[in-house]
Amino acid sequence: MSATADTNEPVLTGRGLVKRFGTTVALAGVDVAIGRTEAVAIMGPSGSGKSTLLHCLAGIMRPDSGEVHLLGQRIDTVGERRRSELRRTRFGFVFQFGQLLPELPADENVALPLMLGGVPRAKAVDEARRWFAPLGLDGLTARRPGELSGGQAQRVAIARALVTRPAVIFADEPTGALDQATGHETMRLLVEATKHNGASLVVVTHDPQVAAWCDRVLEMRDGRIIGSRYGTADASPQDPGHPAPETTVRGWA
Numbered sequence: 001m002s003a004t005a006d007t008n009e010p011v012l013t014g015r016g017l018v019k020r021f022g023t024t025v026a027l028a029g030v031d032v033a034i035g036r037t038e039a040v041a042i043m044g045p046s047g048s049g050k051s052t053l054l055h056c057l058a059g060i061m062r063p064d065s066g067e068v069h070l071l072g073q074r075i076d077t078v079g080e081r082r083r084s085e086l087r088r089t090r091f092g093f094v095f096q097f098g099q100l101l102p103e104l105p106a107d108e109n110v111a112l113p114l115m116l117g118g119v120p121r122a123k124a125v126d127e128a129r130r131w132f133a134p135l136g137l138d139g140l141t142a143r144r145p146g147e148l149s150g151g152q153a154q155r156v157a158i159a160r161a162l163v164t165r166p167a168v169i170f171a172d173e174p175t176g177a178l179d180q181a182t183g184h185e186t187m188r189l190l191v192e193a194t195k196h197n198g199a200s201l202v203v204v205t206h207d208p209q210v211a212a213w214c215d216r217v218l219e220m221r222d223g224r225i226i227g228s229r230y231g232t233a234d235a236s237p238q239d240p241g242h243p244a245p246e247t248t249v250r251g252w253a
């Protein structure tokens with residue numbers, strides 16, 4: 001394959017994805033392609049299949065039919081052990097809340113995916129700490145999750161999702177538990193951090209202003225994608241819909 005074709009190849013594709021739960025059709029044949037460093041929001045009413053699509057693309061759930069490819073390799077048919085390894089090494093996850101281990105300090109929470117991959121503790125924590133300053137988390141490495149604000153905890157979760165330098169970050173309602181201003185700031189950092197680190201982003205959200213931070217917004221109804229529009233990921237932070245950033249990015253790990 002030529003270098004040009006490689007560059008243009010989508011990072012992640014889902015083709016003809018169907019998923020049923022009993023008589024409920026959660027996905028009714030979804031085709032989606034996520035480009036390199038592209039941020040894509042998935043919107044739609046409750047029960048329209050957003051989380052099911054994210055779970056199928058992320059290898060958490062197997063579709064009943066259809067295919068999922070990561071960088072040209074089919075991943076939906078590989079065994080659970082290999083899928084689990086792919087999730088740990090090639091994907092990062094940010095959920096609404098409750099994803100940090102309460103008994104571990106923030107730096108060890110971020111280091112955890114590296115340690116699970118066999119990196120020695122000291123090296124993993126050292127690597128983890130490099131993510132704190134760029135995400136506006138200076139001085140918070142020793143805090144336990146209960147000692148962080150909601151926005152700080154989500155930024156620690158973003159660091160943890162990125163620490164293995166994955167190809168794709170999946171986020172399910174990442175700002176759902178935050179107030180509006182903190183949610184927008186968190187979303188801005190999430191989009192910026194994934195792009196700076198060469199990763200793509202797939203975000204499920206109910207909030208159109210959160211979705212507007214993405215490059216593309218997919219609209220779902222009844223297990224299908226019924227529309228696709230461009231977001232405003234390149235909009236200036238001073239745009240009316242996007243409050244001025246409070247956290248200045250000072251270089252990435």
Ligand SMILES: Nc1ncnc2c1ncn2[C@@H]1O[C@H](COP(=O)(O)OP(=O)(O)OP(=O)(O)O)[C@@H](O)[C@H]1O
Binds near residue numbers: 021024044046049052
């Ligand atoms: N594990 C499951 N068992 C049974 N039905 C399920 C399961 N997961 C999802 N469903 C059903 O599949 C459909 C799609 O669910 P999904 O969670 O993907 O929707 P969603 O758009 O993410 O909804 P929400 O915005 O409420 O989170 C719904 O009808 C839901 O009830």
